[in-house]
Amino acid sequence: METMIGVIGGSGVYEIDGLEDATWTEVASPFGAPSDAILVGRLDGVKMAFLPxxxxxxxxxxxxxxxRANIDALKRLGVTDVISVSACGSFREEMAPGDFVIVDQFIDRTIAREKSFFGPGLVGHVSVAHPTCPRLGAACLEAAHASDITVHDGGTYLAMEGPQFSSLAESxxxxxxxxxxxxxxxxxxEAKLAREAELCYASVAMITDYDSWHPDHGEVDIAEIIAxxxxxxxxxxxxxxxxxGLLGSERAPCPHGCDRALEFAILTAPDKRDPAMVERLSAVAGRVL
Incomplete structure (x- = not known):
């Protein structure tokens, strides 16, 4: 299989440099329009896709x-590995603004989002006990070291709904x-959907602030975050x-099984599956449907 790296850029990262033959591509998804067109090209001979x-x-x-549309669109393009880049606040003194964290666990406190591709007529359950891919996370860690970035290997990410920042008590x-x-x-x-789509997923969290818990920093300052x-x-x-250069153009099966997450996940009997749902999940779950 050929590697295709998909980069989802968060706050402050709206483009990617150096792609050869780069083209902004519109991708239609049965889950609606993605956040934007997707920039597709090659970097050092490896296929890449960038989605702001x-x-x-x-x-x-x-x-x-x-x-859902974002992950579905990346899957339709042929992406095999998703790198999430996102801004975050820190709860640890040693994880300072400007540092990066290779996240390996999540606590999901979001309440207003569709969290699965599956539903009535096509029921599926995947494990997110280990929601990120260790192989892909290790590559991000090595890339951070090679870029002289202060990076922390592993961390638990609290996903809040927003758009407001935390209260002091919450923090x-x-x-x-x-x-x-x-x-x-x-x-x-995002991480849950990537697992359902059998995509390896790594999270690179870029620290901008100390949230509101730190006695010497007070509440989140938007001006400081932007800087x-x-x-x-x-x-x-x-x-x-x-x-x-780290992942290469030829991709072996994921040693952690991310690309086989749906092997035993679908519970709905074949003769009871909603044909419309089967069609809707043609990219995400086509391998097992």
């Missing part, structure tokens, strides 16, 4: 991002009681530029 999560010009809120609870490391608004249900975002965007592009 909030759209160019930042038009989508965390809650209005069409997560303290997420940090001290729940043991979270970073907080953001966009990696859920940090500018620096993080350049680091993120450098990290992404290293990935083709």
């Amino acid at each position: 999560r909030h759209g160019r010009g930042h038009v989508h809120t965390p809650s209005s991002v069409p997560y 303290i609870m997420y940090r001290d009681t729940w043991g979270c490391d970073v907080i953001g608004m966009t990696n859920m249900p 940090t975002l500018s620096g993080n965007a350049g680091k993120a592009k450098s990290l992404v530029s290293k990935l083709p």
Whole structure:
């Protein structure tokens, strides 16, 4: 199989540099329109696709991002590996603004989003016990080191609904009681949907602030976030530029089974499956349907 890296760019990352034969491509999805057209090209001989999560010009809120359409569109393009790049706040003194975290766990506190491709007429259950791909996360970690980025290997990401930032009480609870490391608004249900679509998924969280728990920093300051975002965007592009060389153009089956997540996931009997649902999931679950 040929590798195709899909990069979902978060706040501050609305484009990717250096793609050869780059073309903004419109992809139709039965789940609606994706956040934007997808920039498709090659980098160092490896196929790549870039999708700005909030759209160019930042038009989508965390809650209005069409997560299902985005993942479905990437799958339809032939993407095999998804790198999520997103801004986040930190609950740890040692995880400072400007640092990156390779997230490996999530707590999902979002409440206003469609979180599955499956539904009545086609029921499926996948495991997200380990919601990110260790192989892909390790490549992101190596790319960060090669880009001289201060990076932390592993961390729990609290996904909040937003668009408001945390109250002080929430921030303290997420940090001290729940043991979270970073907080953001966009990696859920993205990671769950990627698993349902049998795509390897890695999350690169770019720290912009200390949320509101830190006694010396007070509440989140938007001006400071924007300033940090500018620096993080350049680091993120450098990290992404290293990935083709690390992942290569030829892709073996995922050793962790991300690309076989639906093997035993669909419970609806073949003769009871809704034909419209089967057609709707033709890209996401076509391998097993």
